[in-house]
Each structure stands twice: as C-alpha cells, then as structure tokens.
C-alpha cells in the first residue's frame with residue numbers, strides 16, 4: 001500500500017479534533033464519515049498516530065496500557081455443582097498465557113506469550129522491565145487482578161518486581177465517579193461509543209490454548225490486543241471526568257499549574273471555592289477538556305506567568 005496523503009482540510013480537521021480528544025479511534029471514525037475517506041478506520045487511526053508522534057516532539061508521559069490472559073486452574077472433585085474447592089484439590093496452577101501492552105502516543109500493541117513449554121518466566125522478566133519504564137500503568141481492574149496475578153507468578157518464578165507502581169485502574173474510576181449499568185470494559189466501550197471487545201468462543205478457546213493449539217493462541221492474542229486498544233480509548237473518554245493519578249506537568253518539570261493530563265499551558269480558571277478548613281481551591285480547565293484544581297499559591301504563579 002502506498003503512503004496516504006490527506007488534503008490539508010482533513011489534516012486540519014484531525015488537528016483540531018485532537019485538541020479536544022486524544023481518542024484516535026473516535027477521530028478516525030469521524031474523519032472517515034465526514035470526508036468519506038476510502039481507507040479503513042484502522043489505517044486512518046495509524047496515520048493519526050504517526051502524524052501526532054512527529055508533531056508532538058515534546059516530552060510525553062510514558063503511559064502504559066496493558067491486559068493479560070491467564071490459563072485456567074485445574075482441580076479434582078467428586079461432583080459438579082456448587083461446592084467448596086479447597087487448595088488440596090488443585091492439580092495445576094494458573095499461569096500467564098499472554099500480556100499485551102501499548103504505550104500512549106505509539107501505535108503498536110506489543111505481545112508477550114508463554115513459551116512452547118507453557119513457561120511464563122520469560123514473559124514476566126520482559127514485562128516487569130516494561131512496567132519499570134512506565135510513568136503510569138493503566139489497566140481495567142489492573143490493581144486488583146492483573147498486577148497481582150503478575151506478582152503472584154513472579155514470586156513463584158523468582159523474578160523480582162516492585163511492591164508498588166503508579167497505576168490508574170479504569171474499573172476503580174468507573175465505580176467511583178459514575179453509575180454505569182455495568183462497569184465491564186466491553187460495556188463501557190459500547191456505552192461510550194468507542195468500540196467493543198472481539199467476540200470469542202469463551203472457555204473452549206482456553207482449553208485449546210492449554211492443549212498447545214497455536215492457532216487458538218494467536219486468536220487469544222488478537223482478542224487481548226483489541227482489549228488494550230479498547231482500554232486506551234475508554235481511558236481517553238473517561239479522563240476529563242475523573243481525577244488523575246499522575247501529574248504530567250510536574251513529571252516533565254513544567255509549572256504545577258499546567259494541565260496534569262497533557263502538560264499544556266493553555267489553561268484557564270473555571271471557578272473558586274473553599275474547603276471546610278478555609279483553604280482556597282482554584283478549579284482550572286485545559287483545552288484538552290481536563291478539569292483539575294490547584295492551590296491558591298499555584299494559581300498565583302499561574303497569574304505571574306501570564307504577565308511574561
């Protein structure tokens with residue numbers, strides 16, 4: 001396929017959209033619809049990603065989006081139905097089948113899978129190194145599930161891992177700030193109109209992967225990769241409505257009053273209120289839609305910066 005060249009007005013449209021959302025799937029979808037572009041949504045999304053990577057050469061937050069798939073636990077039993085399964089009934093432990101991850105501002109969804117002997121030590125070693133490079137790690141139920149699963153396998157495989165990471169769990173944020181009918185990623189994707197999970201056969205797929213079926217593994221990886229893209233898109237839609245866990249501005253040694261989400265200095269005051277203790281709080285708004293508050297002292301340094 002040749003290189004895509006979009007007319008100036010399409011590029012301008014994409015640039016303007018990007019000022020209000022970093023959700024590339026949504027931008028691609030809209031650009032395709034409005035300008036009736038012949039390329040697939042995915043191709044347009046890729047193009048946008050490349051375009052903004054070149055355009056934004058300033059330091060960016062290293063935000064990691066990830067998802068894991070674990071194998072089933074096997075246990076022995078006398079009967080089916082509701083029952084207590086004790087640890088002495090376990091025949092085979094859970095392992096990590098695959099981890100998919102991507103960096104914000106990059107397009108590739110990287111894949112790590114267990115080896116041909118279904119050993120996950122290599123996956124763990126590689127991924128824990130990646131975790132260490134991230135400024136913020138985003139997962140859906142990542143805090144309670146994925147990170148703990150990884151840590152559990154790590155201690156078993158004797159791979160060292162930090163006790164704490166700077167994370168953002170989209171499930172926690174969904175529960176804290178909204179009353180969505182369901183907080184499942186697939187549902188959020190639909191509700192927020194960014195996309196859906198890929199459909200798959202369910203447990204049968206796991207049976208095949210665990211039996212060593214390579215095709216089934218590829219399918220699972222594909223499914224996991226799609227989840228990571230969906231996760232990132234859901235994150236970007238949620239982002240202006242939730243509090244942040246990492247301050248992008250401070251991370252890049254910018255002034256504290258700048259936008260904690262994108263680092264921009266294109267911010268303004270929304271309103272002022274006070275706490276019960278009598279501290280003044282300044283609510284700020286960024287062009288990227290992020291709203292956040294700063295102390296009065298930080299607000300004063302913002303005012304000083306305006307006179308420069």
Ligand SMILES: [Zn+2]
Nearest residue numbers: 259262286288
């Ligand atoms: Zn911003």
